[in-house]
Amino acid sequence: MAVLGLGYVGCVSAACLARLGHRVIGVDRDPQKVESVRHSRAPFYEPGLQELVEATVSEGRLTTTVDLPAALQEADVALLCVGTPSETNGNLGLAQLQRVSLEIGQTLGGRKKPLVVVVRSTVFPGTCEEIVIPAMQGSALAAVVSNPEFLREGSAVKDFMEPSLLVVGGTSAEAVDVVAGLYADLPVEACRVTLRTAEMIKYACNCFHAVKISFANEIGTLCRQLEVPPDEVMATLCSDVKLNISPAYLKPGFAFGGSCLPKDLRALNYRASRMDLKLPLLESVLRSNEDHLRRAIQAAIALPVQRIGVFGLAFKENTDDLRESPVVTLIEFLLGKGRELCIFDPHIRLEEIYGTNRQFVLNAIPHIGKLLGESLEATLSWCEHLIIAQRPSESFARRITESGVATLDVTSLSAVASGTQEVS
Numbered sequence: 001m002a003v004l005g006l007g008y009v010g011c012v013s014a015a016c017l018a019r020l021g022h023r024v025i026g027v028d029r030d031p032q033k034v035e036s037v038r039h040s041r042a043p044f045y046e047p048g049l050q051e052l053v054e055a056t057v058s059e060g061r062l063t064t065t066v067d068l069p070a071a072l073q074e075a076d077v078a079l080l081c082v083g084t085p086s087e088t089n090g091n092l093g094l095a096q097l098q099r100v101s102l103e104i105g106q107t108l109g110g111r112k113k114p115l116v117v118v119v120r121s122t123v124f125p126g127t128c129e130e131i132v133i134p135a136m137q138g139s140a141l142a143a144v145v146s147n148p149e150f151l152r153e154g155s156a157v158k159d160f161m162e163p164s165l166l167v168v169g170g171t172s173a174e175a176v177d178v179v180a181g182l183y184a185d186l187p188v189e190a191c192r193v194t195l196r197t198a199e200m201i202k203y204a205c206n207c208f209h210a211v212k213i214s215f216a217n218e219i220g221t222l223c224r225q226l227e228v229p230p231d232e233v234m235a236t237l238c239s240d241v242k243l244n245i246s247p248a249y250l251k252p253g254f255a256f257g258g259s260c261l262p263k264d265l266r267a268l269n270y271r272a273s274r275m276d277l278k279l280p281l282l283e284s285v286l287r288s289n290e291d292h293l294r295r296a297i298q299a300a301i302a303l304p305v306q307r308i309g310v311f312g313l314a315f316k317e318n319t320d321d322l323r324e325s326p327v328v329t330l331i332e333f334l335l336g337k338g339r340e341l342c343i344f345d346p347h348i349r350l351e352e353i354y355g356t357n358r359q360f361v362l363n364a365i366p367h368i369g370k371l372l373g374e375s376l377e378a379t380l381s382w383c384e385h386l387i388i389a390q391r392p393s394e395s396f397a398r399r400i401t402e403s404g405v406a407t408l409d410v411t412s413l414s415a416v417a418s419g420t421q422e423v424s
Helices: 008-019 031-038 049-058 068-072 095-106 127-135 156-161 173-182 195-225 230-239 261-274 280-301 326-336 355-364 376-382 394-403
Strands: 002-004 024-027 062-065 077-080 115-119 142-146 167-170 191-193 307-311 340-344 385-388 406-409
Touching (some): 002 068, 008 031, 008 077, 031 049, 195 230, 195 261, 195 280, 280 326, 376 394
Parallel strands (some): 002 077, 307 385, 385 406
Antiparallel strands (some): 142 167
16 A cells, blocks of 8 residues: 655654555655655654654565655555644645645546545545545545544554544445454554545544643633632542433533523533633524524424424433523514414423423413413424424434424434525
């Protein structure tokens, strides 16, 4: 295989793949990097890399060249590990990727065997389709795959050899299998996904890491101001692996609501402001939630019907708590736009709701009682379109499907992406 680019990602990938037994030829336009590896020297410091380069070069499994066409002659796989630096406006600089893709495309004319072109560089979703695939000039011999790297500086060799995640995405199952097979000896199961999904996963992971670091720093800042030990707070938080350090709350869905999350965020941000503390991440959470709700409202208002059914009224499924329910806000907007509504929530009985729970919904929608449907079937038979505002049980989901009524599922992020009408 050929590894194109002997920078941080490329050199580590080349040496580690050679260590796994593959014959690897590293390619770079910089003769200094090429000569460095050729003489068994790592071109930069990374724990364990020097030893790997020495071993794999001496065993003949890792070689280098500046000649890209020559490197590709016998290669079955080409790993693109070129840089994608930030431009001044924040966009990715794709000049290196575009150049090397075109150079690969120019070598395909006289090629006799297939070549799997693997983009390991961090690229925005759609880049493979817009830049790399067109550069292959429609050759039936070339298949493009995305295989993002998850290497941390300072532990890159360990991260490669003991990966926590392996992502391979492409349109050709055979090409995806080829790339997944490169890592067959590692203790990880490849996640086989679509091309754009593979590109996006890298961004999701990195942004999540950035959010976690910023969250811990802001909580730590507030703790110190309150003379609370931040390490004790965060260590205790991390000990909860059921809700905190877990997949819980990490599935895209509807906006959050209820009696706890909005209230506690407001209180924390208020107290921080009284201490002249700026906590931008925590301050932005409620705004982010409001924008997410706004997208759902836009999608709902855009429905070209008059009679709309709504499944769900409480702030989430399996509760009758209406306090700060985002569904109530959604209903207010729809009523304000003149839509007729019929609402069904399996756990809402208005006559049984009392206290602040009852007061919240009656203050927002005084005539809510007239909008509640007696049953799901009654709601489905009346409406022209059903908005699913909370995840239905298996039984309710089946009955909704069998009714044939068109639905807009605002608990699914993709369902609200097409909403374009402005909410005022």
